[in-house]
Every structure is written in structure tokens, then in C-alpha cells.
Amino acid sequence: MHHGEQFRLEKLPADRSRIIYPPEPLEPIEDPDAAIREALESPIDSEPLRALLHAGMKLTIAFDDISLPLPPMRRPDIRQRVIEAVLDLAAEAGVDDVHLIAALALHRRMTEDELRHAVGDRVYDALAPRGQLYNHDAEDPDALVVLGETRHGEEVQISRRAAESDLVVYVNINLVAMDGGWKSTATGLSGYQALRHHHNPATMKKSKSFMDRHSSELHSSNWRQGEVLRNSGVKVFQIETTVNNDIYGDGPMQVLAKREWEWNLADRATFMAARAGLDRMSPPARRKVMHGWRAPYGLTSVQAGEVEAVHEVTTENVYRQQLVEVEGQTDVVLFGLPYISPYNVDSIMNPILVHCLGLGYFFNMYRGKPLVREGGVVIMSHPTAPEFNPVHHPSYIDFFEEVLVETTDPVEMEQRFEKRYADDEWYRHLYRTGNAYHGVHPFYMWYWGAHALDHVGGVIVVGGDPGTVRRLGYRPATTMADALEMASDVVGPRPSITYFKNPPLMMADVK
Amino acid sequence: MSRGHTALVYEDEPARFGAALAASKLRTGGGASVGPLRRDDDFDPPELPGPEWVRIQPRLSGICGSDLAAVNGQSSRWFEPIISLPFVPGHEVVADHDGTRVLIEPVLGCAARAIEPRCDPCAAGDLGNCERLANGCIEPGLQTGFCESTGGGWSTEMIAHPSQLHEVPAELDDESAVMVEPAACALHGALAAGVSPGESAAVIGAGTMGLAAIAALARWTPPSALLVAAKHGHQRELSLELAGPVPASAVEPSEIVRASRRLTGSMMLGSGAHQRVAGGVDVTIDCVGTAESLRAALAITRPRGRVVVIGMPGVTTVDLTPLWQREISVRGAYTYGTESLGGEQIRTFALAMELVASAGLGRLVSATYPLERATDALVHAATAGSRGATKIAFDTRSKK
Ligand SMILES: [Zn+2]
Ligand SMILES: [Zn+2]
Numbered sequence: 001m002h003h004g005e006q007f008r009l010e011k012l013p014a015d016r017s018r019i020i021y022p023p024e025p026l027e028p029i030e031d032p033d034a035a036i037r038e039a040l041e042s043p044i045d046s047e048p049l050r051a052l053l054h055a056g057m058k059l060t061i062a063f064d065d066i067s068l069p070l071p072p073m074r075r076p077d078i079r080q081r082v083i084e085a086v087l088d089l090a091a092e093a094g095v096d097d098v099h100l101i102a103a104l105a106l107h108r109r110m111t112e113d114e115l116r117h118a119v120g121d122r123v124y125d126a127l128a129p130r131g132q133l134y135n136h137d138a139e140d141p142d143a144l145v146v147l148g149e150t151r152h153g154e155e156v157q158i159s160r161r162a163a164e165s166d167l168v169v170y171v172n173i174n175l176v177a178m179d180g181g182w183k184s185t186a187t188g189l190s191g192y193q194a195l196r197h198h199h200n201p202a203t204m205k206k207s208k209s210f211m212d213r214h215s216s217e218l219h220s221s222n223w224r225q226g227e228v229l230r231n232s233g234v235k236v237f238q239i240e241t242t243v244n245n246d247i248y249g250d251g252p253m254q255v256l257a258k259r260e261w262e263w264n265l266a267d268r269a270t271f272m273a274a275r276a277g278l279d280r281m282s283p284p285a286r287r288k289v290m291h292g293w294r295a296p297y298g299l300t301s302v303q304a305g306e307v308e309a310v311h312e313v314t315t316e317n318v319y320r321q322q323l324v325e326v327e328g329q330t331d332v333v334l335f336g337l338p339y340i341s342p343y344n345v346d347s348i349m350n351p352i353l354v355h356c357l358g359l360g361y362f363f364n365m366y367r368g369k370p371l372v373r374e375g376g377v378v379i380m381s382h383p384t385a386p387e388f389n390p391v392h393h394p395s396y397i398d399f400f401e402e403v404l405v406e407t408t409d410p411v412e413m414e415q416r417f418e419k420r421y422a423d424d425e426w427y428r429h430l431y432r433t434g435n436a437y438h439g440v441h442p443f444y445m446w447y448w449g450a451h452a453l454d455h456v457g458g459v460i461v462v463g464g465d466p467g468t469v470r471r472l473g474y475r476p477a478t479t480m481a482d483a484l485e486m487a488s489d490v491v492g493p494r495p496s497i498t499y500f501k502n503p504p505l506m507m508a509d510v511k
Numbered sequence: 512m513s514r515g516h517t518a519l520v521y522e523d524e525p526a527r528f529g530a531a532l533a534a535s536k537l538r539t540g541g542g543a544s545v546g547p548l549r550r551d552d553d554f555d556p557p558e559l560p561g562p563e564w565v566r567i568q569p570r571l572s573g574i575c576g577s578d579l580a581a582v583n584g585q586s587s588r589w590f591e592p593i594i595s596l597p598f599v600p601g602h603e604v605v606a607d608h609d610g611t612r613v614l615i616e617p618v619l620g621c622a623a624r625a626i627e628p629r630c631d632p633c634a635a636g637d638l639g640n641c642e643r644l645a646n647g648c649i650e651p652g653l654q655t656g657f658c659e660s661t662g663g664g665w666s667t668e669m670i671a672h673p674s675q676l677h678e679v680p681a682e683l684d685d686e687s688a689v690m691v692e693p694a695a696c697a698l699h700g701a702l703a704a705g706v707s708p709g710e711s712a713a714v715i716g717a718g719t720m721g722l723a724a725i726a727a728l729a730r731w732t733p734p735s736a737l738l739v740a741a742k743h744g745h746q747r748e749l750s751l752e753l754a755g756p757v758p759a760s761a762v763e764p765s766e767i768v769r770a771s772r773r774l775t776g777s778m779m780l781g782s783g784a785h786q787r788v789a790g791g792v793d794v795t796i797d798c799v800g801t802a803e804s805l806r807a808a809l810a811i812t813r814p815r816g817r818v819v820v821i822g823m824p825g826v827t828t829v830d831l832t833p834l835w836q837r838e839i840s841v842r843g844a845y846t847y848g849t850e851s852l853g854g855e856q857i858r859t860f861a862l863a864m865e866l867v868a869s870a871g872l873g874r875l876v877s878a879t880y881p882l883e884r885a886t887d888a889l890v891h892a893a894t895a896g897s898r899g900a901t902k903i904a905f906d907t908r909s910k911k
Binding site for chain 1: 760762766769770772773776777778779
């Protein structure tokens with residue numbers, strides 16, 4: 001079981017426990033570059049990309065940021081392959097006014113290394129020195145425009161460059177079903193003024209889950225904003241890609257991809273050795289090893305064209321890899337939380353991100369109804385140390401020290417604290433000039449768990465720092481046995497237990 | 512002269528002084544058992560130095576940070592010319608005088624010393640600033656409790672000059688009354704901070720001094736926002752209670768720089784020991800007086816802001832570059848005298864009695880001990896914060 005930057009092996013009561021394993025990795029597409037060219041030539045509900053390009057036009061290519069995929073992908077990154085293909089076509093058409101924007105919304109700016117990893121050295125060297133490749137800046141008043149409001153009164157704000165372009169090409173990596181569609185542009189290229197209309201507790205509570213677009217208020221809001229974008233004349237050519245779940249490859253952790261009951265003696269020995277090796281390392285060394293891992297992934301689909309039509313196909317492809325049928329809900333669900341979440345690539349998974357990964361992501365990896373029944377218990381395994389990366393997460397430290405000691409209620413913190421954090425000059429400065437997440441970002445991380453907080457009867461963290469766990473509003477347990485005992489106090493004796501063995505990522509289709 | 516009195520006597524014995532220093536390094540308050548403090552069960556109360564002086568019998572007498580420093584052998588040598596040995600400690604005293612409960616205002620100024628004409632500060636009512644602390648009809652001593660001639664509160668009998676006595680109002684119980692002297696110190700410091708409407712303030716430390724200072728700020732010069740740094744959970748809770756309607760937050764000392772940045776919406780500069788707020792709060796009241804608290808005070812106070820030091824610093828090493836570069840004013844605040852409030856001149860002690868009653872500061876007395884359990888009492892006082900306590904006092908009421 002994942003436990004931050006370490007691993008634990010746990011025994012569960014055999015008669016009432018079940019383990020849900022991710023599906024085997026899908027066979028990858030053999031020639032990704034050919035598949036990409038084909039998708040650009042024969043898009044869905046759109047003319048071929050070639051026909052949309054012409055000399056003298058303004059072209060903006062936006063791409064997903066460092067938060068995708070997890071763990072990061074081995075070179076060449078899919079983004080690089082797609083962007084190179086798009087730029088080849090643009091060059092053929094004589095387009096020279098091209099901007100490449102990392103669509104990071106309120107995430108931290110990507111470093112040069114990270115940008116090079118995403119788009120490749122050739123693209124980076126051609127565009128970055130001329131100021132044509134850069135990070136989106138959601139706090140630059142000159143670089144954003146408000147295009148209007150949706151029929152629900154939600155403001156729509158987008159990068160001025162994108163709004164003034166003849167064509168926006170958006171390059172996605174759809175790691176989970178939540179990614180892509182209108183969320184790419186309406187969120188990724190937007191700012192706080194527009195994001196607050198869907199990144200809030202009320203919307204999150206109505207998104208059941210946000211991995212299922214048609215039951216997600218978060219997505220409905222983004223789609224409404226997308227409608228305004230389209231009606232305002234912003235022309236988007238959407239390219240979405242899916243990858244298989246081969247995150248361990250042939251690396252030292254490949255044994256984790258196997259089912260424990262299939263482990264042979266060698267597998268057991270490998271696991272034990274790897275775990276012992278990690279335990280022996282100093283925490284910084286361990287962190288370096290874990291975060292240094294680049295996953296092999298294989299491309300499983302690429303589709304391009306009209307945003308909504310493309311996204312429908314993409315979602316099917318994500319589900320094809322990740323959806324697992326599950327018979328009925330459970331009293332207690334177990335998550336082993338790994339060292340990484342979308343918001344701490346090359347960084348520290350601080351306590352707020354533990355909350356977000358557990359109750360925001362893992363809990364929401366369902367379609368139909370949550371894996372754990374209403375009033376049930378979530379048990380998470382993670383060290384939950386009160387550690388923060390001050391460069392990446394400065395406002396998280398304040399959030400932990402100021403907000404969480406007052407309240408863990410998303411609605412209350414939104415009312416009392418959100419605006420001050422969103423408008424704080426210091427956070428704004430660090431977001432714009434350093435590599436810091438936006439001041440308001442820890443609130444969003446907390447809101448991500450709002451639906452789960454409404455739904456469950458309790459959250460227990462095994463092996464976490466007790467003071468920190470309590471500040472998150474959870475209960476600390478030293479061992480899994482203690483945690484199961486504490487869970488029985490909430491859900492009754494002999495509860496049914498489900499261990500949802502993420503990662504690799506999967507989604508429960510709960511019947 | 513009645514015999515059979517008990518007192519804790521602080522003696523001038525260099526060997527024991529050294530032992531206290533060594534012990535105090537082992538355990539906070541540990542100096543008590545071996546330090547220069549001796550219990551005398553056959554104590555002779557002092558002679559009356561003049562016809563006006565009177566005998567009083569302590570009921571409760573508090574243990575203050577300056578007492579602990581002395582017992583632990585950590586007092587500054589600055590005090591040498593303004594104390595006289597041996598002395599009986601105890602300057603936070605509620606006592607009986609001819610059947611009346613009295614409080615003593617322990618500063619030994621010109622009036623008590625029978626010096627005429629009085630020095631300028633005494634003439635102006637600023638008793639704490641007296642310039643004749645080593646002169647007159649009594650031995651040197653800045654206060655009762657540090658002077659050979661007067662005795663002190665940690666005993667069953669002592670003497671006082673009538674100018675030092677205040678009758679305890681009936682509505683104040685002994686526990687409340689014993690808080691008046693420390694409350695007077697704290698409120699003198701709080702008013703010295705001169706918080707104007709709209710100004711923000713920080714208080715570092717939430718022991719007796721810090722908590723009383725918070726209550727005083729809230730009562731007379733409420734800041735627009737108040738930040739408190741306190742080590743212990745119960746101190747943070749009490750801080751917020753005593754701040755009343757003032758928008759306040761209480762944080763751990765390690766969080767004070769970030770918290771003051773949040774509070775003032777300012778920028779941050781530097782890292783590690785040099786991390787500070789680019790702006791900061793208008794005024795900081797340091798109720799701890801250590802290198803660490805002074806450093807923090809200078810790191811969170813805005814350019815041209817003020818720092819008031821209520822906690823006794825002793826010999827301390829602090830980088831004063833911020834004082835210079837940010838033109839911060841640092842001033843001390845010691846004891847009391849007269850305050851000017853709303854254009855009126857009022858005795859600090861009068862205000863302190865009002866504050867103790869209105870803020871309910873009597874609840875800060877956490878435990879009392881008989882003189883026979885001096886070691887336990889001093890250890891408790893030295894570790895009060897971590898043991899959920901605030902003020903520890905000696906109780907001599909059962910001796911009557
Ligand atoms: Zn004192
Ligand atoms: Zn004088």
C-alpha cells in the first residue's frame with residue numbers, strides 16, 4: 001500500500017474485505033506520430049487543421065501544465081509530439097505569429113526544465129527566446145479579457161492572446177475523466193474572476209462525481225463558459241490524448257503493478273528490498289528517487305476537432321482504461337496515498353494536498369455512486385507530515401496555520417478567508433514572479449473534498465502525524481488494525497472493507 | 512517584636528548562587544531547591560525605619576519572572592546598586608493591615624525613602640522612574656521584595672510605607688487583588704505602546720504580562736487588529752478571550768512572522784533567521800524579553816513602528832540593524848506610576864484595579880502554595896506555561 005514516499009504492507013480481515021485492482025494497461029498505439037497526424041487530418045466535426053491555417057493569422061497553442069500526467073512522462077512527452085505536428089502544419093501554411101502558452105490557470109509557473117520536458121528542446125529553443133513560449137499569467141490585468149457572462153451569471157475570462165487569435169489549438173493529456181473539454185480553455189487560460197464561479201464549495205458538493213462530466217456541476221459550469229467563448233468568436237481546435245496506466249514499466253517498482261496474491265517469492269523479495277531500501281534512505285534522498293521517476297506510459301488514443309465532440313470520445317477512451325465494475329458500496333474504503341498529487345510534482349505533498357488527493361481525487365474516482373456508502377468511513381494511509389515547500393506552496397502554509405485552526409468547513413472558510421488570500425499582494429507577487437501556486441489555491445484543494453466531507457461519516461489516517469491529522473479534522477491511527485477498530489465505532493461491527501488500490505488510476509463504476 | 516514568623520530569604524552567598532546557575536541549566540526552575548533562597552522559620556521582621564511605617568501580614572504573594580531570574584541566579588548585574596541583601600522576595604502582595612485588606616505598590620521612591628524635595632519623576636507621579644533608589648532612610652532597593660529594610664511578600668510579616676498601600680475594594684477577592692501589581696505593569700506597557708485608532712498591534716508572549724497587556728489594549732486603546740504569539744494552547748485561548756471584540760489571532764511563536772505578514776497584507780523579505788515582514792504591525796509589545804522575542808519584534812514591526820519591551824531582557828545578544836534601518840523605536844516599560852488617559856492623569860494602580868475586575872484577571876491565578884513548599888511553587892511558576900498555568904502565588908492566609 002502506498003504511504004507517501006514509502007510503502008506499507010497490511011493484512012485485512014479476509015472474510016469481509018475486497019481489493020479492487022486497476023485494469024491491466026491497454027495496448028498502446030504503435031506509431032503515436034502517425035496517429036497524431038491522422039487525427040489532425042481527419043478531425044471530428046471540424047475541417048482538417050491544415051485547412052484552418054493560413055499565412056498572416058494569429059495562432060495560439062495552449063497546453064496542459066506540469067500537473068499532468070502523474071507521474072511525469074518519459075521523453076518525448078505526448079505534448080511535444082502533438083505540438084511538433086501542429087507547428088509543422090503551421091510552418092507549411094506560412095503561419096509565423098505563433099504563441100505557445102502553458103495553460104496553468106492558478107497553478108505555479110513551470111520552470112525552463114519543465115517546459116523543455118513538455119514541449120521538447122527544439123520547440124523551446126525556437127520559440128522561448130523570442131517570447132512566444134510562456135506561462136499563462138492569471139494576475140496580469142493586461143493579459144486577460146472578460147468576454148461576458150453565462151446564462152447563470154458566471155463571468156467568462158480568458159487570455160487576451162487566446163481571445164484575439166484566429167485559432168486556439170489546445171493540447172491535452174487526459175489522464176482522468178475530469179480533464180479536457182471546455183475545462184481546458186475555460187479554466188486553464190482563465191483567472192480568479194471566472195474560476196471562482198465553479199471552484200467553490202457549492203459547485204463541488206453538486207459534482208457527483210467530477211470524474212463523470214454529466215453529473216458534475218463543475219463541468220456544467222465550464223461548459224456554460226465554453227458556450228460564451230464560442231459565441232464570442234473564440235475558435236478552438238481541441239486535441240485530446242489518452243494514455244494507458246503503465247506507470248511502473250520495467251522500473252524497480254514494477255512489482256506494485258501486480259496483484260499481491262500473484263506475487264511469487266521473487267516479487268515478495270523485490271518488494272521487501274525496495275521498501276527496506278527506501279526506509280534506509282534519508283527523506284530528501286527518498287523524495288529525489290520518487291520524484292525522479294518518469295513513467296513509460298503508452299498513448300491509447302488521440303482525437304482532435306470540435307471541443308465537445310472530441311471530449312465525448314476521449315472520455316470513452318479514459319473509461320476504457322480506468323473503469324472497473326464494482327458490486328455495491330462498502331462501509332469502509334481504504335486508500336494508500338502515494339507521494340505525488342497533481343500539485344506537488346518535484347515538490348512536497350503537504351497536508352492540504354493529502355486531503356485533496358484522498359477526499360478530492362481518490363474519493364471521486366467513481367461513476368454512479370461513491371464507492372463508500374453514505375456515513376461510511378474513509379481510511380487513508382500517508383505520513384501526513386506538516387511539511388511544505390515554501391517556494392511552491394507559500395499560501396498553503398498560512399492556510400494551514402491560520403484557516404485550518406479555525407475551521408475545516410469549506411463554506412465557512414470560503415466566506416471568512418478566501419477573498420483575502422485571493423487578493424494578497426505577496427502571494428500575487430510569488431505567483432507571478434516565482435514558482436508559487438496562487439494564493440487562493442489551497443482553498444480550491446480543500447473544496448475538492450467538499451462532496452466527500454458531506455458524504456462520509458469519518459476520515460481516519462493511518463501512520464500520519466497525529467497533530468496534523470487532527471488539524472485536518474480527521475482521526476489519527478497508528479496501525480491499520482486500530483483504524484479498522486475506530487471505523488467500527490462509526491459504521492458498526494464487522495464492516496465491509498474495500499481497498500481501492502490506486503494508483504495506477506482507476507475509476508469505480510459502482511452498481 | 513513577635514517571634515515565630517516564617518520567610519523565604521534571599522541571601523548573598525556566592526557558592527549557592529553558582530549552584531543555582533548550574534541547576535537552572537538542568538531544569539527550568541530547578542534552581543529553587545539549591546539556590547540562594549533559604550526558609551527561615553524563626554524570622555525577625557524588619558524594624559520600622561520611620562514613624563509612618565506600618566507592619567502588614569501578607570495573605571497572597573505572587574511569583575514573578577524577575578523573582579525567578581533572581582532565584583535562578585540569572586539576574587543582570589545592573590541590579591546590584593539598586594538592591595540590598597539579604598532580602599525577602601515578593602512584590603505582588605495582598606496583605607492585612609489592622610483588619611483591612613491592602614495591596615502594596617512596591618516601588619520604593621522618594622516618598623517611602625523620606626526624601627524631600629522629591630526627585631523630578633516622583634514629583635510628577637512617575638514613581639517607577641525614581642532617581643533616588645539607593646538613598647534615604649532605607650537600604651537600596653528598587654522595590655519592596657528586593658530591599659533588606661522592608662521584608663517582602665514571601666513571609667508572614669513585612670513592613671510598608673503608607674504611600675505604598677491601597678485598600679482592596681470589597682468586590683476583589685484575594686486572587687484578583689494579587690493580580691493588580693502585575694496587571695499595573697502590563698497596562699503601563701500597553702499604554703506606553705500608544706496605539707492610535709486604526710493601528711495594528713502584536714503581543715509576544717501570553718504569560719501573566721502578555722495576557723494582562725492584551726486585556727489593557729482591548730480596554731483602553733483597542734488596535735484595529737491584534738496578533739498574539741503564545742507558546743501554549745491555553746495561552747492562545749485566553750488571549751482571544753481577553754481580546755474581546757478586538758479582531759485577534761493567536762499563533763505559535765514560530766508562526767509570528769508569517770502571521771503578521773498575513774495580518775498586514777504586506778510582503779516578506781529574507782529567509783531563515785533574517786526573514787521579516789517588509790512592512791509590519793504598527794506596534795509590538797514584547798512580554799518575553801529574550802533574544803528570540805526581540806528579534807521577532809524587530810522582524811514584524813513596520814518601519815518607524817514602535818516596540819515596547821515589558822519582559823525583562825537581561826544580557827541579550829540581538830542584531831539591532833533593523834532598529835537602525837527601519838527607524839524602529841524601542842522603549843522599555845517598567846512598573847507604573849501615573850498614566851495620562853483621555854487628557855486625565857490617573858494612578859496606574861487605580862486603572863489596574865479596574866482592569867482586574869472588568870477582565871476577570873483573578874482567574875489567571877492557577878495555583879497557590881504554602882511557604883513550606885517553596886521548591887514546588889517555584890518549579891511550578893517556572894514551568895507554568897507548559898503546565899497550563901499562568902500565575903503561581905504563595906498563600907500565607909492559614910498562618911493567621
Ligand atoms: Zn514583578
Ligand atoms: Zn524619586
